[in-house]
Amino acid sequence: MNINAIVRNCVDKIPPYIPGKPIEEVERELGINGVIKMASNENPLGPSNEVRQVITQMIDKIQFYPDANHYYLKEALSQDLGLKPEQLLVGNGLDDVNRIVAETFLTPDDEVIIPQPTFSMYKSVTLLMNAKPILVKGLEGIGNDLEAMRKAVTDHTKLIFICNPNNPTGTIVKQATLVEFLQSLPSNIIVVLDEAYADFANDPEFPNGLELLKKFNNLMVFHTFSKIHALAGLRLGYAAANPALIGQMQKVRDPFNVNILALAAGIAALNSKKHIMLSKELVQMGRRSFYEELDELNIEYLPTQANFILIDCKQDSQDIYQYLLRNGIIVRPTHSFGLPNHIRVTFGSAEQNNRFFKVLRAAWKR
Ligand SMILES: Cc1ncc(COP(=O)(O)O)c(C=O)c1O
Incomplete structure (x- = not known):
């Protein structure tokens, strides 16, 4: 062969x-x-006691398919975050969500701006769709350089990834810089703000991505249960964005993309204050x-x-x-x-x- x-x-x-x-x-x-x-x-x-308990209870249900609409988890999330359920897409970890974004929006004509260094999946899903990754070196080789990223925008730019705090540097893009950047972009470019580590940021100038959703229709915020909630092995993450973007992505994801244990554990984790x-x-x-x-x-x-x-x-x-x-x-x-x-x-x-x-x-x- x-x-x-x-x-x-x-x-x-x-x-x-x-x-x-x-x-x-x-x-x-x-x-x-x-x-x-x-x-x-x-x-x-490790996971909270509430999560451990609910997983034990759910063992008796694993002969059933999970809820394809993620109804209860989305209800819990929307209350927790102050968003509507239509603004949420739940995935089998953010890795799944990354791929859904790429499969929903990217064509071979598109360019995707990815700062360097950063989480490798952004480039992988871009390449998967045969779109073109535009890699923009960070300041002094480290951290995001939003000015350089703005300059890299062309008529072909479809998507921009910003990881905040950034993996692997732990550096952040601050509120004022991010808002200025978002304001400077054409509204048909989607900006993914990956906040996998946002729960650990305590800098007063760290932006609240969910707040920014109110202002920017082209913004998409990623959160995961793998870090603060200690559920990496169960695979659970979600995107929050305007319902028009989310609605298209719902059609692309696998119908049963989140397993029954993860759905229940997610709700318990949100309650594990x-x-x-x-x-x-x-x-x-x-x-x-x-x-x-x-x-x-x-x-x-x-x-x-x-x-x-x-x-x-x-x-x-x-x-x-x-x-x-x-x-x-x-x-x-x-x-x-x-x-x-x-x-x-x-x-x-x-x-x-x-x-x-x-x-x-x-x-x-x-
Ligand atoms: C920035 C960033 N986004 C997403 C992920 C993947 O998250 P998940 O475990 O939800 O797939 C990671 C994993 O380390 C990460 O570092």
């Missing part, structure tokens, strides 16, 4: 997604136990102790508004990544983001953070 003759050309161009290594894989490969993962920006608290508060506090604490520790070791990093931090190893980060791995700590080397000298580390529990610092100190002093 000649695979090149039968695969769509654009599929051939999609770079493979590089996930954080799973704990089991590292334990198997290295023959060690007690590995911790600080690689995929997951929540070390204490868990949400504790998750936020844990991240603020992690941020403080990482700053302190890294300052003491004189290691450069970017101040972060997310639940992870980008650390500059000042040399190819493979060496330190491997050292950490051998000592049972999985972090994320950022070569695939175009940052070969950095690692991205997710804040863990106090105990996990201390274990990381101990191994990092040893690695640094070698």
